[in-house]
Amino acid sequence: MNNHYLNQECSFEKVPKNIVKKNSCCSPWLNFFNQQSAEHQIFSLKQHDVLIFDANSTLYIILAGCLIVKKVFRNRKKIILNLLTSEDTFGHTQFASSHFYYEVEAIDVAQIVSIEYSTIMSICQNHHKFSVFFIDHLLLCSIKANRFMEIISHKSITNRLVSLLLLLSEHNGISQSNGIFLNLAITHRVLAQIIGSNRVSITRIMSELVQTKLISIQKKKVIIHDPILLSQRFFK
Amino acid sequence: MNNHYLNQECSFEKVPKNIVKKNSCCSPWLNFFNQQSAEHQIFSLKQHDVLIFDANSTLYIILAGCLIVKKVFRNRKKIILNLLTSEDTFGHTQFASSHFYYEVEAIDVAQIVSIEYSTIMSICQNHHKFSVFFIDHLLLCSIKANRFMEIISHKSITNRLVSLLLLLSEHNGISQSNGIFLNLAITHRVLAQIIGSNRVSITRIMSELVQTKLISIQKKKVIIHDPILLSQRFFK
Numbered sequence: 391m392n393n394h395y396l397n398q399e400c401s402f403e404k405v406p407k408n409i410v411k412k413n414s415c416c417s418p419w420l421n422f423f424n425q426q427s428a429e430h431q432i433f434s435l436k437q438h439d440v441l442i443f444d445a446n447s448t449l450y451i452i453l454a455g456c457l458i459v460k461k462v463f464r465n466r467k468k469i470i471l472n473l474l475t476s477e478d479t480f481g482h483t484q485f486a487s488s489h490f491y492y493e494v495e496a497i498d499v500a501q502i503v504s505i506e507y508s509t510i511m512s513i514c515q516n517h518h519k520f521s522v523f524f525i526d527h528l529l530l531c532s533i534k535a536n537r538f539m540e541i542i543s544h545k546s547i548t549n550r551l552v553s554l555l556l557l558l559s560e561h562n563g564i565s566q567s568n569g570i571f572l573n574l575a576i577t578h579r580v581l582a583q584i585i586g587s588n589r590v591s592i593t594r595i596m597s598e599l600v601q602t603k604l605i606s607i608q609k610k611k612v613i614i615h616d617p618i619l620l621s622q623r624f625f626k
Numbered sequence: 627m628n629n630h631y632l633n634q635e636c637s638f639e640k641v642p643k644n645i646v647k648k649n650s651c652c653s654p655w656l657n658f659f660n661q662q663s664a665e666h667q668i669f670s671l672k673q674h675d676v677l678i679f680d681a682n683s684t685l686y687i688i689l690a691g692c693l694i695v696k697k698v699f700r701n702r703k704k705i706i707l708n709l710l711t712s713e714d715t716f717g718h719t720q721f722a723s724s725h726f727y728y729e730v731e732a733i734d735v736a737q738i739v740s741i742e743y744s745t746i747m748s749i750c751q752n753h754h755k756f757s758v759f760f761i762d763h764l765l766l767c768s769i770k771a772n773r774f775m776e777i778i779s780h781k782s783i784t785n786r787l788v789s790l791l792l793l794l795s796e797h798n799g800i801s802q803s804n805g806i807f808l809n810l811a812i813t814h815r816v817l818a819q820i821i822g823s824n825r826v827s828i829t830r831i832m833s834e835l836v837q838t839k840l841i842s843i844q845k846k847k848v849i850i851h852d853p854i855l856l857s858q859r860f861f862k
Contacts, residue, residue, distance in 0.1 A: 411774065420696065432699060442832065455762070459772075461776060465861075467861075469775075469776055470779065471772045471775050471778040471779070471781075472772070472775070472778065477649065489861075511758065513808075514757060514758060514761060516752070518751065518757070520748060521754070521757040521758075521761065522751070522757075524761055524789070525747075525750060525760055525761060525764065525857065528764035528765065528766065528767075528768070531764075531768060532764070532767060532771065533770065535768065535771045535772075536695075536697070536707045536708070536771075536777070537729070538708050538775070539705075539771075539774070539775055539778070540697060540705055540707065542775070542778050542779065543705040543706065543778065543822070544705075586779070586781065602712060604692070625699065625701075625703075
């Protein structure tokens with residue numbers, strides 16, 4: 391079996407299923423699953439790979455990478471619902487509607503674990519430490535979802551973009567001598583899609599941020615020189 | 627003690643603390659808390675009462691009513707983050723920042739239970755059935771938060787308003803012979819605030835919906851005659 395179809399009827403993309411070992415030592419999820427001998431699968435997504443979930447009960451855990459969750463209506467209109475990064479989860483409950491379905495798109499390479507929701511609940515039943523870990527995770531998810539909501543709540547596109555860059559710096563940032571490096575190959579088109587704008591506006595605002603030395607670009611990736619200054623400049 | 631201050635420094639409003647018994651028979655939360663003799667408080671909010679939570683670790687459970695969650699920045703700018711109805715929870719984790727705090731505003735009378743987060747986690751430790759109940763609740767919350775995100779994701783104010791009315795009909799609607807009655811005294815100003823618009827636009831769109839017989843108004847409350855038709859008219 392070389393392909394992993396999340397929904398046989400609607401799947402847009404075939405997702406290669408590669409067993410990835412490199413994160414298994416450091417992910418608390420995998421530690422729990424291995425301890426409990428719980429059946430799960432690990433696979434990787436390339437940039438722009440899409441997973442569809444509309445009527446399954448599988449929990450997906452992101453080991454690495456960055457993805458956007460979209461609701462897709464029958465008329466093909468798509469709404470961005472959330473931005474997911476490492477340790478986030480999605481698809482954890484039953485969805486059943488003929489009017490819409492959900493999909494996630496990898497905006498950079500990503501590694502994901504999938505596990506049946508029934509398996510998760512059975513681990514919760516037998517392993518109290520996991521229940522508490524899962525509750526803590528879900529509480530954290532609700533805060534992260536609020537953070538994404540904040541981005542969209544801004545009326546100004548510049549404020550939305552700055553807010554998104556700050557969120558990405560928290561979740562995907564690597565601290566280095568000249569600031570926080572966003573280790574994420576994300577195009578202006580995708581940034582526009584996330585904040586409900588267009589590529590031309592994103593390119594203009596990014597150029598202004600570069601000119602005012604708040605950010606710089608290194609090998610197509612963003613460096614935020616001083617996240618506190620950037621935040622103060624726009625939100626104080 | 628006649629007043630309940632959620633934050634001694636910032637509290638805008640004094641919230642009368644009345645022990646309310648009428649929901650205790652039907653709320654699974656109260657059943658669990660009573661079973662476990664867990665210390666908790668029940669109090670009621672009037673329309674426009676505000677609770678502030680910026681550095682506490684209390685979980686609030688809504689027994690009845692409808693509230694909006696806002697993030698308030700130091701410059702007093704407010705962002706609406708979520709709309710909460712019966713059985714929803716808020717304030718369940720630590721917040722500590724000098725730049726912002728959170729508040730909830732009752733948009734109609736509401737009844738709320740407060741319980742220390744540490745008490746919740748201790749019930750989880752000792753009472754497995756509660757852990758599973760709490761996990762199911764948190765999973766449901768994430769879906770509900772997505773529904774609110776959808777409202778804000780629409781660019782058209784009409785679509786936002788229709789989407790909000792449909793969400794309210796699901797959570798606060800009472801089925802009656804001529805449609806779904808929104809049992810909620812919610813002003814056009816508050817509707818405008820929730821969807822990021824102004825009172826004049828809301829009044830105009832509501833009048834259009836009344837003229838096209840999609841909704842009608844009864845004692846200042848909305849009746850949606852056919853939610854499926856309303857949804858199809860705007861989102862298909």
